[in-house]
Amino acid sequence: MTGLPALLDGVLVVCLVLLGLSAVLVVVRLLRGPSGLDRLVALDVLVAEFLVGLVVYAALTGNSALVPVVVAISLVGFLGSTTVARFVRRGTDR
């Protein structure tokens, strides 16, 4: 039983590394996306993966100070992507 918590912590560290890899892939799409909507979708995914990374870090360290940060970033990410969608529409139509 003494080896299992250390194994679970190692698995969480591997999860953080995989999240970093997927965030790099999303940033590639964000830089390369042909239209503004591609970049917007990539930015949404980047925010979601940032939230996932914060929750994984909080679960890894047992430090619950980051949980209100997760709530705030989820709301701000929604407002930001919806507002940017408005501007993207004006930019492409006119």
Add this chain to the structure above:
Amino acid sequence: MSAPTAPPGESGLEVALDAVGTVSIVVGVLLALVASVGLLSLPDVLSRMHAATKPQVLGLLLVVIGGALHLRTSVDVWMLVLVGAFQLVTAPVTAHVVGRLAHRGDGVRRDLLHVDELTDRPDTTDPGPDEPEPDEPEPEEPEPATRGRGRDGTGHADGDGTGRRRGRDGAP
């Protein structure tokens, strides 16, 4: 913090909860990885949105469940429930706005679509093409399907249906 040497009073159940939470987090992170690969390799804004939904809703919910199983304090669990609820409410709104803008603009590759239900109903504010292209809406051939149903069907209602379809096919 107390991970490498668990105190003897909290060994069994808490380690089990940690293990279940870790499995849930691993599944959520793998969904995020698959979604970012799909975001790179899919051709279209709409299909990239299909890939982007995975870490936004399902992956985040799985990771939130796993984090709540790790941090077993009441305040943390309710805040994580709040995060999941916010994401469930706000993700469809963003997807609706982005999908509608992609359909109005050039975010849809219309040569990959079989059915385009938004252009079949003409919208006066929609600057996109209002008429489907002549070779697009019939990619499937109806005749082998009706023959298969006629062979497999035993009732008389199926026979009537296939007769009507054959009559429609033979009329022009």
